[in-house]
Each structure stands twice: as C-alpha cells, then as structure tokens.
Amino acid sequence: MSSAVRQRQGPLLVSGAIALLLGIGLGRYAFTPLIPSLVQAGWFSAEQTAELGAINLLGYLVGAATAHLMVRRLGPRAVIGGALAALTLSLLSCALPGGMIWYGPWRLIAGWAAATLTIVVTPIVMGRMPAARRPAASAIVFTGMGVGTITASLLVPLLAEAGIATTWIAVGVLGGVLAGWSWRAVWRHLPAGSAATNTQDGGSEPATPEPASWPVVTLIIVAYGLNSAGYVPHSLYWVDYIARELGRGLAVGNACWLALGVGGLLGPALGGYAAARLGFRAALIVAFLAMTAATALPLASSSLAALGVSSFMVGAMVPAIITLTAGTVVEIAPADRRQQIWGWATLSFAVAQTLGGFGMSALYASADSYRATIALGALLLCLGAGCVITAAVLGRQRTSPATR
Known part of the structure; x- marks a missing residue:
C-alpha cells in the first residue's frame, strides 16, 4: 500500500x-x-x-x-x-x-x-x-x-x-x-x-463456509444485550457508589472511574489479542466470565484493591466484548445477513441497556443502595455467559462429523 x-x-x-x-x-x-x-x-x-x-x-x-x-x-x-x-x-x-x-x-x-x-x-x-x-x-x-x-x-x-x-x-x-x-x-x-x-x-469478504443455526445467532444477540444491561451499574452509578455509599470520597471514586477508562482504552486490543490466540467464540466466553467476576467482586470486598480491579476489568471487558461479538457475528452469520444481524445485536444492546437503566433506577429507589443494582448486573452477566457457552456447544454439535 x-x-x-x-x-x-x-x-x-x-x-x-x-x-x-x-x-x-x-x-x-x-x-x-x-x-x-x-x-x-x-x-x-x-x-x-x-x-x-x-x-x-x-x-x-x-x-x-x-x-x-x-x-x-x-x-x-x-x-x-x-x-x-x-x-x-x-x-x-x-x-x-x-x-x-x-x-x-x-x-x-x-x-x-x-x-x-x-x-x-x-x-x-x-x-x-x-x-x-x-x-x-x-x-x-x-x-x-x-x-x-x-x-x-x-x-x-x-x-x-x-x-x-x-x-x-x-x-x-x-x-x-x-x-x-x-x-x-x-x-x-x-x-x-x-x-x-x-x-x-x-476486495470482497469471503463467504461464511458454514453459517451457524439461527438458535446460535439468537443466543449471541441475547448475550450481547445482557452484557449491556449488566454494565449499567458501573457505567452510571459507580462513582457515586464509591464516593457516597461506601464513604470513600470523590477522589477515590474518580480514581476508580479513571481505572475504568484505562481498561476501556486497552479493551479492544485485549479482545483482538484473545481472538487471535483462542478464536472469536472462545475468547467471547472468556470475556463474559471475566466481566461477570469483575462486576460481582465489589459484593465480596469493598477494599481499594477490589474496587480498582473491578473498575479496570469491567472497563476493559465492555469494548472487548463489543469487538469479539462483532467478530463472532462475521463468523457465524450468512455473508448476506451480517449487516442485518449486527443491527439486531446493536438494537438488543440498546433495548437491554434502556430497560436495565430504568429498572435499576427503580431498584435503587426501592432498595436505597447501589449494591442491589450491582448484584442484578452480575446476575444478568452470568446469564449472558451461559448464552455464549450454550451457543458454542450448539455450534460444535452442528459442525461435528456426527451431525454432518
């Protein structure tokens, strides 16, 4: 070039x-x-x-x-x-x-x-x-x-x-x-x-040699939406949770927000590296499991170390999951439906995030604690991880010699 x-x-x-x-x-x-x-x-x-x-x-x-x-x-x-x-x-x-x-x-x-x-x-x-x-x-x-x-x-x-x-x-x-x-x-x-x-x-994109079944595509789309809803507590309430609810002050809250931003800066590169080593679908499973654990970590410990790790890992896994989901869609979707399916995934992301935002707002008002929203976010991410694991199992069954 x-x-x-x-x-x-x-x-x-x-x-x-x-x-x-x-x-x-x-x-x-x-x-x-x-x-x-x-x-x-x-x-x-x-x-x-x-x-x-x-x-x-x-x-x-x-x-x-x-x-x-x-x-x-x-x-x-x-x-x-x-x-x-x-x-x-x-x-x-x-x-x-x-x-x-x-x-x-x-x-x-x-x-x-x-x-x-x-x-x-x-x-x-x-x-x-x-x-x-x-x-x-x-x-x-x-x-x-x-x-x-x-x-x-x-x-x-x-x-x-x-x-x-x-x-x-x-x-x-x-x-x-x-x-x-x-x-x-x-x-x-x-x-x-x-x-x-x-x-x-x-140039032209190579056709998908063996596109996945629609149940697999649906599971990936659902998981992508659950990821967005599970991210709501960290994206909206994280600084206020640390500063006021935990009583650690605005300086600590903003430092954790900075750590989340640093993670977001490195996330796309981490996702690309994982995909190169493991493949898009296996890397997506790892990313979901890591994000689930990082989101739930503050429920087990509110130490500065735990808050810092949670901030960085959640910040990194969000763009990593976006990158890996996009790559997975390219792998599993028929070539003439990729753009449409990516649009559905984006809409799933937005709908789940919107419902999660309003739902967690109501949950916070009821529970008067951000811990309840963090717990719900971790649960949704756990369900998302289950979706991508199930999609991987179904994909292997479909491509195994016994099913051909």
Missing part, C-alpha cells in the same frame, strides 16, 4: 475514534463523574440523577432504532453532521440549571447522538479500509471510547471545583472543537448518498 493511501486513511481513522470519543466518552459518560457534584449542589437528588441516566439510555435506544432509516433518507454526511452538532449543543445546554424538564431532553439528545455516531461511522470507516487493515482499524476506532472516558474522568473532576456550569461549558467547547475538526477533515467530504459506506479496496 502506498504512503499516500495510508496518509488519507489516517484522518479517517482519527475521525472515527473521535466520533466514539464524543458520543460515548463525552455524550454519555461525562455526566457520571459529575453526579456527586450535582447532588451536593442541589441541582438534583440522587434518584433524579439515576433517572437522567436512564433517559440517556433511552436516547441511545432511539438512536439505535432510527440511525439506519435516517441514513437511507438523508445520507450519512447529513446524519453525522447533525449528530455532531446536536451532541455539542446538548453538552453546552447542561450548563443551565433548568431541572428535570430542561436536562431530560438534552440527555435524551446526547444518547441519540451517541448511538447514531457509533452505528453510522463505524461501517463507513471499515468500508474504506483494505481487508487486511480492518482488525487494526477497528481497534483504533473503538479505542475512542476509552480515550473519551479517560478524558471525562480527568477533566470533569478538575473543572467541577470551578462550578457545574463551567464544567459543562468546557466539555462542550472541547466537544465542539473535536467535532469541527473531524467534520472539516473527513465527514463533509462524504457523498450525500449511501455510496459513503461502499468498500474502497475492491
């Missing part, structure tokens, strides 16, 4: 990572480390912050359900530009203390923009990469989630001392600068129609 081609691909990869950094890192998770400050300042009660987290998940669900239709009608250039603008505006608007009536819609919009950017940008980047570079490109793009989480964990606590409004304005300005650069560098040059997602290397 010529150096000129690699130079053109560089801004595309960086812009793809920025899209996930903005959507997931800032649009969704900049709110989490600010929850204690919002409660202490009297902007919201703890129950209201949990509801706002669930509203953000609802926005993610709406984005997952509408992104493909919007691209078909408006084209990817308009959809990406609209999502970047809406996300930046939502961050800046949260600087105003307007209560639930004001915050709710903006958190909904932030969730919509996060899902839309994730669903629309990723296939555009992958479609413009030569087949040999797609694994590395995928790791770079998904690393944006971890970088965004780390940015939020470092920036938000420092700015919170200057005030909540100052924090949101700074985060919004940062988001606007990154969105503006990626728009000028890449997204404004996209064709207006669906041709933006076409493969540019002229």
Whole structure:
C-alpha cells in the first residue's frame, strides 16, 4: 500500500475514534463523574440523577432504532453532521440549571447522538479500509471510547471545583472543537448518498463456509444485550457508589472511574489479542466470565484493591466484548445477513441497556443502595455467559462429523 493511501486513511481513522470519543466518552459518560457534584449542589437528588441516566439510555435506544432509516433518507454526511452538532449543543445546554424538564431532553439528545455516531461511522470507516487493515482499524476506532472516558474522568473532576456550569461549558467547547475538526477533515467530504459506506479496496469478504443455526445467532444477540444491561451499574452509578455509599470520597471514586477508562482504552486490543490466540467464540466466553467476576467482586470486598480491579476489568471487558461479538457475528452469520444481524445485536444492546437503566433506577429507589443494582448486573452477566457457552456447544454439535 502506498504512503499516500495510508496518509488519507489516517484522518479517517482519527475521525472515527473521535466520533466514539464524543458520543460515548463525552455524550454519555461525562455526566457520571459529575453526579456527586450535582447532588451536593442541589441541582438534583440522587434518584433524579439515576433517572437522567436512564433517559440517556433511552436516547441511545432511539438512536439505535432510527440511525439506519435516517441514513437511507438523508445520507450519512447529513446524519453525522447533525449528530455532531446536536451532541455539542446538548453538552453546552447542561450548563443551565433548568431541572428535570430542561436536562431530560438534552440527555435524551446526547444518547441519540451517541448511538447514531457509533452505528453510522463505524461501517463507513471499515468500508474504506483494505481487508487486511480492518482488525487494526477497528481497534483504533473503538479505542475512542476509552480515550473519551479517560478524558471525562480527568477533566470533569478538575473543572467541577470551578462550578457545574463551567464544567459543562468546557466539555462542550472541547466537544465542539473535536467535532469541527473531524467534520472539516473527513465527514463533509462524504457523498450525500449511501455510496459513503461502499468498500474502497475492491476486495470482497469471503463467504461464511458454514453459517451457524439461527438458535446460535439468537443466543449471541441475547448475550450481547445482557452484557449491556449488566454494565449499567458501573457505567452510571459507580462513582457515586464509591464516593457516597461506601464513604470513600470523590477522589477515590474518580480514581476508580479513571481505572475504568484505562481498561476501556486497552479493551479492544485485549479482545483482538484473545481472538487471535483462542478464536472469536472462545475468547467471547472468556470475556463474559471475566466481566461477570469483575462486576460481582465489589459484593465480596469493598477494599481499594477490589474496587480498582473491578473498575479496570469491567472497563476493559465492555469494548472487548463489543469487538469479539462483532467478530463472532462475521463468523457465524450468512455473508448476506451480517449487516442485518449486527443491527439486531446493536438494537438488543440498546433495548437491554434502556430497560436495565430504568429498572435499576427503580431498584435503587426501592432498595436505597447501589449494591442491589450491582448484584442484578452480575446476575444478568452470568446469564449472558451461559448464552455464549450454550451457543458454542450448539455450534460444535452442528459442525461435528456426527451431525454432518
């Protein structure tokens, strides 16, 4: 490959990572480390912050359900530009203390923009990469989630001392600068129609030699959804749980959130390494088991070591499971149904996360403890692990000589 081609691909990869950094890192998770400050300042009660987290998940669900239709009608250039603008505006608007009536819609919009950017940008980047570079490109793009989480964990606590409004304005300005650069560098040059997602290397994907049965596909989709619901306690309540419920203070809570972000940064690479050594499906089982254990660990011990390990491992396994599930879908799905099945998996992720967000918000209000939500999250992940193990067993039975 010529150096000129690699130079053109560089801004595309960086812009793809920025899209996930903005959507997931800032649009969704900049709110989490600010929850204690919002409660202490009297902007919201703890129950209201949990509801706002669930509203953000609802926005993610709406984005997952509408992104493909919007691209078909408006084209990817308009959809990406609209999502970047809406996300930046939502961050800046949260600087105003307007209560639930004001915050709710903006958190909904932030969730919509996060899902839309994730669903629309990723296939555009992958479609413009030569087949040999797609694994590395995928790791770079998904690393944006971890970088965004780390940015939020470092920036938000420092700015919170200057005030909540100052924090949101700074985060919004940062988001606007990154969105503006990626728009000028890449997204404004996209064709207006669906041709933006076409493969540019002229290659074709090899057909799946023996696609799995639909029960196997269904189990993988269900497991992917259970993973998203099981992650809700760490993604929404983790800092507040450590800082207030455990009484360890905001500094420890933010340090654990940083560890979660570091894990998220390394997760795609860990998933790729495991897949190269074990295969996608075996690595997916290992990732689910590791995530289940890491989520349940704080129930057994609230020591700093346990909290740190739980933070890092959960942060790492979330993007690892995303990467491994995508690879598993490519392996088991018929070649002409891969995109559709990945869409179903994404929708499963969003629906389960939304239901989990509202359900765990109600559970917290009833139990008055985040431990109950953590226990439920671990249970859901255990069920997800059971699904991927069952899928692997069914897959082996289908491909064994006795069943051919």
